[in-house]
Amino acid sequence: xxxxxxxxxxxxxxxxxxxxxxxxxxxxxxxxxxxxxxxxxxxxxxxxxxxxxxxxxxxxxxxxxxxxxxxxxxxxxxxxxxxxxxxxxxxxxxxxxxxxxxxxxxxxxxxxxxxxxxxxxxxxxxxxxxxxxxxxxxxxxxxxxxxxxxxxxxxxxxxxxxxxxxxxxxxxxxxxxxxxxxxxxxxxxxxxxxxxxxxxxxxxxxxxxx
Amino acid sequence: xxxxxxxxxxxxxxxxxxxxxxxxxxxxxxxxxxxxxxxxxxxxxxxxxxxxxxxxxxxxxxxxxxxxxxxxxxxxxxxxxxxxxxxxxxxxxxxxxxxxxxxxxxxxxxxxxxxxxxxxxxxxxxxxxxxxxxxxxxxxxxxxxxxxxxxxxxxxxxxxxxxxxxxxxxxxxxxxxxxxxxxxxxxxxxxxxxxxxxxxxxxxxxxxxx
DNA sequence: TGTACATCAGTGAACGCGCGTTCACTGATGTAC
DNA sequence: TGTACATCAGTGAACGCGCGTTCACTGATGTAC
Numbered sequence: 269x270x271x272x273x274x275x276x277x278x279x280x281x282x283x284x285x286x287x288x289x290x291x292x293x294x295x296x297x298x299x300x301x302x303x304x305x306x307x308x309x310x311x312x313x314x315x316x317x318x319x320x321x322x323x324x325x326x327x328x329x330x331x332x333x334x335x336x337x338x339x340x341x342x343x344x345x346x347x348x349x350x351x352x353x354x355x356x357x358x359x360x361x362x363x364x365x366x367x368x369x370x371x372x373x374x375x376x377x378x379x380x381x382x383x384x385x386x387x388x389x390x391x392x393x394x395x396x397x398x399x400x401x402x403x404x405x406x407x408x409x410x411x412x413x414x415x416x417x418x419x420x421x422x423x424x425x426x427x428x429x430x431x432x433x434x435x436x437x438x439x440x441x442x443x444x445x446x447x448x449x450x451x452x453x454x455x456x457x458x459x460x461x462x463x464x465x466x467x468x469x470x471x472x473x474x475x476x477x478x
Numbered sequence: 479x480x481x482x483x484x485x486x487x488x489x490x491x492x493x494x495x496x497x498x499x500x501x502x503x504x505x506x507x508x509x510x511x512x513x514x515x516x517x518x519x520x521x522x523x524x525x526x527x528x529x530x531x532x533x534x535x536x537x538x539x540x541x542x543x544x545x546x547x548x549x550x551x552x553x554x555x556x557x558x559x560x561x562x563x564x565x566x567x568x569x570x571x572x573x574x575x576x577x578x579x580x581x582x583x584x585x586x587x588x589x590x591x592x593x594x595x596x597x598x599x600x601x602x603x604x605x606x607x608x609x610x611x612x613x614x615x616x617x618x619x620x621x622x623x624x625x626x627x628x629x630x631x632x633x634x635x636x637x638x639x640x641x642x643x644x645x646x647x648x649x650x651x652x653x654x655x656x657x658x659x660x661x662x663x664x665x666x667x668x669x670x671x672x673x674x675x676x677x678x679x680x681x682x683x684x685x686x687x688x
Numbered sequence: 689t690g691t692a693c694a695t696c697a698g699t700g701a702a703c704g705c706g707c708g709t710t711c712a713c714t715g716a717t718g719t720a721c
Numbered sequence: 722t723g724t725a726c727a728t729c730a731g732t733g734a735a736c737g738c739g740c741g742t743t744c745a746c747t748g749a750t751g752t753a754c
Contacts, residue, residue, distance in 0.1 A: 275697095276697080276698085277697095290596070290597060291595065291596060291597035291598065292502060292504065292594055292595045292597075292598070294502065294504045294505050295504050295595060295597060295598055297739080297740065297741090298740075298741065298742095299739080299740075299741095307697095307698080307699095308698070308699050308700070309699090309700090309741090309742090310698070310699060310700075310701095310742095310743085310744090311697075311698050311699075313741090313742070313743085314696090314697060314698060314699095315697085315698095318741090318742090319741070319742095379653070379657060380590075380594070380653045381594050383653050383656050383657050384502050384590070384591050384594045384595075384653075385501065385502045385505060385594075386500070386501060386656070387500060387501035387502075387505060388501065388502070388505055394657075397657050398657050398658050398659065401654060401657050401658055402658060422677065423673055423676075423677065425670075425673065426666070429666050429667065429670055430670065432654060432663065432667065433647075433667060433670055435650070435654055436646075436647055436650035436651050436653075436654050436667050437643075437646055437647065437650055438650065439649070439650040439653045439654065440590075440645065440646035440647055440648065440649040440650025440651070440653070441646050441650070443589070443590045443593050443594075443646075443649045443650070444611060444642060444645055444646050444649065446593050446596070447589060447593050447604075447607050447608050447611050448608050448611055448612060449608065453639075453642065456636070456639050457639065457642065457643060457646050460635075460639055460640065460643055460674075463633055463635065464670075464674045464677070466633075467632065467633065467674070467677045467678065468677065472682065485730095486730080486731085487730095507706080507707065507708090508707075508708065508709095509706080509707075509708095517730095517731080517732095518731070518732050518733070519708090519709090519732095519733090520709095520710085520711090520731070520732060520733075520734095521730070521731050521732070523708090523709070523710085524729090524730060524731060524732095525730085525731095528708090528709090529708070529709095
């Protein structure tokens with residue numbers, strides 16, 4: 269009930285994001301959104317010429333938000349350790365914690381959601397989606413490369429694949445988390461990914477279990 | 479174009495599965511399905527009282543098919559090795575191959591698809607969904623337990639989580655695979671999961687890279 | 689300081705189409721006796 | 722061997738509602754001169 273002075277367009281985006289993540293794009297009606305925001309239907313079409321324009325705006329917004337989360341976690345981790353491996357491990361723990369702290373369940377992943385409604389969107393939306401995933405790949409790959417420079421990996425591994433695996437475990441974790449109704453499943457899976465990275469790179473004799 | 483003598487009901491299920499995995503449940507219209515099958519709309523409602531009845535039937539069928547795939551892979555692996563770890567690793571390789579060989583891209587994961595359309599379905603569909611995921615968890619957990627009896631895990635790990643991780647990587651892999659348009663991404667991720675299991679359990683001095 | 693025009697953020701009514709659903713009916717095959 | 726009835730696998734026409742979209746219009750605020 270806090271619509272105070274935030275512009276209606278923002279409110280629509282907010283409401284749409286929640287609804288779409290909860291039940292999918294085509295199941296979310298414009299009527300529903302305008303009811304929540306308190307605006308007429310034509311008011312909606314003033315802000316978004318099309319329903320697909322809404323999708324595009326939403327996706328871009330979502331990706332930006334995600335990038336901020338990543339930036340924050342990595343920056344914080346870098347401040348705590350100069351070692352690329354340790355910093356990465358810290359960042360993963362922070363990210364797991366972020367997902368754990370999400371108030372009413374985690375936000376779900378827009379990318380995955382749109383993936384399952386592919387045909388509904390135009391090529392551009394799909395391109396944005398792909399670009400976002402690839403940007404996460406390079407982001408993680410850079411980190412992993414710096415780790416691999418300092419630590420000999422225990423097994424032969426494709427760095428792109430290992431970088432992708434974060435997104436894979438993220439998306440898959442959200443799905444399982446929802447399906448079985450266990451909020452803590454996602455962060456636990458992310459920590460499992462973290463264990464994997466550690467097993468690959470951390471020198472063998474160490475045993476610093478807390 | 480091979481509808482020869484397979485009953486219309488089967489044909490509907492077949493068409494519906496393909497369409498739903500491709501574009502979601504609510505985006506798949508009955509008109510579309512009957513057009514493909516060559517039947518009238520009322521013919522459809524003769525077989526399925528409701529659209530949600532179709533969803534239920536579809537999900538059950540899908541889960542059965544998946545179980546068959548799992549059974550086959552594990553049986554074949556068991557025939558090749560009596561050691562629980564090696565057998566599991568073989569099975570994972572077989573499963574990765576199965577997903578790789580899927581003719582026109584892998585089938586996608588019904589569970590995930592339904593997850594992203596939750597609100598559209600009744601409680602029963604969601605229960606079936608959850609039950610399926612949990613059955614996979616126990617299936618994998620049993621295998622992993624037998625491994626852990628024989629091999630000391632290198633790190634402390636929750637066995638349920640490790641079991642779940644297969645589904646997580648499967649679902650997440652399907653999503654990423656689609657989004658970036660790289661069919662081979664899913665099997666490669668599954669092999670990464672396999673590497674993880676190996677790193678956890680395989681005695682340390684071994685180096686049997688092929 | 690007042691008038692003219694432009695832009696912004698909407699309103700209200702209407703439309704038309706697609707979609708899920710219903711209902712009365714049908715022609716072919718199976719079963720009882 | 723023929724008749725009566727039941728079941729199976731549909732057909733065809735109609736309905737009604739929700740949803741995305743359009744269009745002409747409006748009242749408040751900003752800008753030029």
